[in-house]
Amino acid sequence: MCGVDEGRDGRKRPAGEGAWVRAFRERYGLPGLVDVHTHFMPERVLRKVWAYFDAVGPTTGLAWPITYREEEDRRVELLREFGVVRFTSMLYPHKAGMARWLNGWAADFAARVPDCLHTATFFPEEGVAGYVREAVEGGAVVFKAHLQVGAYDPDDPLLEPVWGLLAEAGVPIVIHCGSGPAPGRHTGPEPIARVLGRHPGLRLMVAHMGMPEYGDFLDLAERYPEVRLDTTMAFTDFAERLAPFPVEERGRLRDLGGRILLGSDFPNIPYGYPHQLEALERLELGPDWLRAVCYGNGAGLFGLTSA
Numbered sequence: 001m002c003g004v005d006e007g008r009d010g011r012k013r014p015a016g017e018g019a020w021v022r023a024f025r026e027r028y029g030l031p032g033l034v035d036v037h038t039h040f041m042p043e044r045v046l047r048k049v050w051a052y053f054d055a056v057g058p059t060t061g062l063a064w065p066i067t068y069r070e071e072e073d074r075r076v077e078l079l080r081e082f083g084v085v086r087f088t089s090m091l092y093p094h095k096a097g098m099a100r101w102l103n104g105w106a107a108d109f110a111a112r113v114p115d116c117l118h119t120a121t122f123f124p125e126e127g128v129a130g131y132v133r134e135a136v137e138g139g140a141v142v143f144k145a146h147l148q149v150g151a152y153d154p155d156d157p158l159l160e161p162v163w164g165l166l167a168e169a170g171v172p173i174v175i176h177c178g179s180g181p182a183p184g185r186h187t188g189p190e191p192i193a194r195v196l197g198r199h200p201g202l203r204l205m206v207a208h209m210g211m212p213e214y215g216d217f218l219d220l221a222e223r224y225p226e227v228r229l230d231t232t233m234a235f236t237d238f239a240e241r242l243a244p245f246p247v248e249e250r251g252r253l254r255d256l257g258g259r260i261l262l263g264s265d266f267p268n269i270p271y272g273y274p275h276q277l278e279a280l281e282r283l284e285l286g287p288d289w290l291r292a293v294c295y296g297n298g299a300g301l302f303g304l305t306s307a
């Protein structure tokens with residue numbers, strides 16, 4: 001890619017990303033992309049998230065420059081330029097008393113940005129079953145749970161009715177339960193496996209392929225037919241340096257192709273959007289696998305009849 005585009009913040013990035021993604025879609029005959037893991041949230045929350053990533057570099061030596069530090073309307077426009085026909089507004093509370101407010105914002109966002117799937121979240125707190133039910137009745141089609149940031153046990157009794165309700169409604173939950181980039185008290189396969197033991201029909205979508213516990217989360221997907229994994233950041237140069245996907249798991253990755261969905265973490269990524277697609281393509285799992293992961297699986301799960 002040659003030339004540079006200048007973002008509104010004056011940061012430069014390679015031009016031609018839209019063209020690259022268009023060529024990728026044409027290569028595989030994709031009517032569009034379905035990206036199940038993108039972040040849109042209230043402006044002041046997003047600023048805090050960006051400040052967190054800005055601070056990560058100096059303290060850990062792991063630079064995490066946010067590539068798409070743009071105004072909200074521009075971020076939506078960029079996804080449309082990439083041909084993303086459905087995306088999400090993954091948001092998540094780090095403490096009690098936030099989730100209901102975030103859900104109100106996400107419902108409003110989905111109403112004004114119709115290609116964004118109506119997203120919701122929760123936290124183990126009084127009233128959680130009530131506002132989760134409200135969100136589902138209000139049209140939420142996907143939830144986000146973040147066990148590392150929220151620092152809660154998914155097996156918390158307060159969440160028991162929530163899992164029951166979401167399993168019954170068949171609403172997918174993108175859940176950050178792997179121990180990357182840093183482990184939490186309740187991350188790793190065991191806590192969430194306990195929940196699945198009681199709610200085997202839960203439509204959990206394990207974020208980041210469960211990085212770095214890839215094999216354990218593939219085990220869960222093999223055991224529970226409604227468990228899926230999102231590709232967010234996995235297989236990229238950035239992730240491969242920190243937590244490489246084991247070569248010996250490639251076969252299972254291919255076999256579970258019907259339950260792996262494109263996720264990107266846009267806009268909070270330290271590289272351009274095309275790199276996630278390039279990272280999937282270079283796995284060499286074939287065009288059918290790529291079509292399922294980048295479009296078909298998400299289109300099926302969220303009932304898209306056409307692009």
Ligand SMILES: [Zn+2]
Pocket residue numbers: 037039090232265
């Ligand atoms: Zn994310």
